[in-house]
Amino acid sequence: MKQLKTLAIAIVLFIGTQVSAQSKVAHIDVQALMTAMPEMKAAQDQMKKIQETYDKDYKNMVTEYQTKLQKYEQESATAGDALNETRTKEMQDMGNRIQQFQQTAQKELGQKEMDLIKPIMEKAQKAIQKVAKAKGVNYVLDATTGSGVLFAEGGIDLLADVKKELGF
Known part of the structure; x- marks a missing residue:
């Protein structure tokens, strides 16, 4: 039985070696x-403008809240x-509106970012596939730090070719 296990392991290793060799x-x-793509810079600029608009509206709401609170106190x-009871309820409602605005703004910003980045990612993916096919590559690993690739020295680095394919 132990010899059968050893033989099975040897066969798996041999097949794995043959597959990786091919x-x-x-x-x-x-x-x-993605960072180098001009579309990403434009998307980041657009997100910054939207973020600034939300921040301005939020700050205005908070300032109004603080001014009323100070006056009422x-x-x-x-x-x-x-x-006083009516004013307390008004301030609670106003505080809830501010909190809800902040939550809605965060949700909308996240969705907008996804909407902007998705086509950029798809464009990058298509370019990677095109270059990989042209170079006869079977597998492309993401070498981004923290992506799970433990070692990416040697092999073929497609970054320069994909940038060229995308025109920058």
Whole structure:
């Protein structure tokens, strides 16, 4: 039984060696590619403008909230219980609106970023596939730091060729 296991392991190793000898593997730092793409710069600029608009609106809402709160606190001693209660509810509602605005803004920013980056990623993917096919590469690994590639020295680096394919 032990000999059968050893034989099976040997066969698997032999087949794996044969497959890897016949396969051509390349790598590319997808993050570096995406960062270098002109479309990505334009998308980042667009996201920055949208972010600034949301930030401005948020700051205006918070300033209005703080101004009213300060005014209401100064007048609370002379305003009366009914008016103070109404103002407290108004401030709570205003605080909830600010919080909801912030959550909605974050969600919309995330969606907008996905919408902007998706076509850029698809363009990069198509260029990678085209270059890989032209070079006869069977597998392309992402060499971006932290992507799980443990070693990417040697082999074929497609970054320069893909940039050329994309025209930059």
